[in-house]
Amino acid sequence: MRFPYTFTDQMGHSITLPQLPQRIVSLVPSQTELLFDLGLEDRIVGLTKFCIHPKEKVKQKTIIGGTKNFKKEVIDELQPDLIIGNKEENYEEGIAQLQGKYPVWMSDIYTLEDSLQMINQIGQLTGTEAKAEELTQGIAAGFGQLQPFQTTIPTAYFIWRGPYMAVGSDNFIDHMLQRCGFSNIFADQSRYPEVSPEQLQAAAPKLILLSSEPYPFQEKHFAEFQEICPEAKIKVVDGEMFSWYGSRLLKAPEYLQGVIKEVGEESN
Known part of the structure; x- marks a missing residue:
C-alpha cells in the first residue's frame, strides 16, 4: 500500500494517513487487545484505564482516561498519528474534538461480520494485513463450529x-x-x-x-x-x-x- 492513503471507517468517515502510523492511541479495550495481537506493541502509545489485556503490556502504556472521558491534554502530549475508537463505547463530543486534530478511525459493531471487517480494516490501517487475515480466518472457523442450543x-x-x-x-x-x-x-x-x-x-x-x-x-x-x-x-x-x-x-x-x-x- 502506498501512502498517503485514504481510509473509510465503519461510520463512513474518511481519514487520510500520510504514512504508516507509528503513534497509535486506542480508546476501546477489545480493540487495544487486537492491536497488541497484531504485533503493534511498539507503536501503541496510549490507551484507556479499561484496557486490561494483555495484562503486563498495557501497564507500560500511557493512560488517556476512560472510554467516555478522554484527557485531551494527555493525548496532545502523545501526539498520535492514529486514534482508534468505537461508536458505542466512546462519546460523540469527545470524538468530534479529537477528529479536529488527529486521524480518528471509528468502528461500529453489531455482528460477528462487522467484527471481522473491523479486524481486517485495522490490519490495512496499520500494515498488518497478513496477521489480521490469520485472526479473522481463525475466528470465522471457530464460530463455524459452534453448535447452538437446540431448543428455544x-x-x-x-x-x-x-x-x-x-x-x-x-x-x-x-x-x-x-x-x-x-x-x-x-x-x-x-x-x-x-x-x-x-x-x-x-x-x-x-x-x-x-x-x-x-x-x-x-x-x-x-x-x-x-x-x-x-x-x-x-x-x-x-x-x-x-x-x-x-x-x-x-x-x-x-x-x-x-x-x-x-x-x-x-x-x-
Whole structure:
C-alpha cells in the first residue's frame, strides 16, 4: 500500500494517513487487545484505564482516561498519528474534538461480520494485513463450529444492577446470544433497557445470564433474581466472551460452547 492513503471507517468517515502510523492511541479495550495481537506493541502509545489485556503490556502504556472521558491534554502530549475508537463505547463530543486534530478511525459493531471487517480494516490501517487475515480466518472457523442450543430458551442477559439493565437488540451481545441459540426476551427493546423487577417477572425468562462486566455480578446476586423468577436458571458468565469484538473472539467459541453445554445439561 502506498501512502498517503485514504481510509473509510465503519461510520463512513474518511481519514487520510500520510504514512504508516507509528503513534497509535486506542480508546476501546477489545480493540487495544487486537492491536497488541497484531504485533503493534511498539507503536501503541496510549490507551484507556479499561484496557486490561494483555495484562503486563498495557501497564507500560500511557493512560488517556476512560472510554467516555478522554484527557485531551494527555493525548496532545502523545501526539498520535492514529486514534482508534468505537461508536458505542466512546462519546460523540469527545470524538468530534479529537477528529479536529488527529486521524480518528471509528468502528461500529453489531455482528460477528462487522467484527471481522473491523479486524481486517485495522490490519490495512496499520500494515498488518497478513496477521489480521490469520485472526479473522481463525475466528470465522471457530464460530463455524459452534453448535447452538437446540431448543428455544427465553433468556435475559444483565449488565448492570441498581438499576437492573439488560441487553436489548441492536448490539453485539444480542448477536452473540442469537449465535448461542438463546432467545433474548428483551430483544423488542433497543440497546440496554432499564428493567424493573415487575417487568422481569412478567417476561418470565427460563435462563438469566449475569455478566461479569461492566457490573461485576457474582453468585451472591443469585438470590435476588431467584426471588423474582423462581423457575429460572441463573448463571454468571464471562462478559468479555459475549461483548469483546476484537481478537478475544478467537477464544469465545470454546467458552460459549461450554455455556451452551451447561445450560443443556441443567435443562435435562
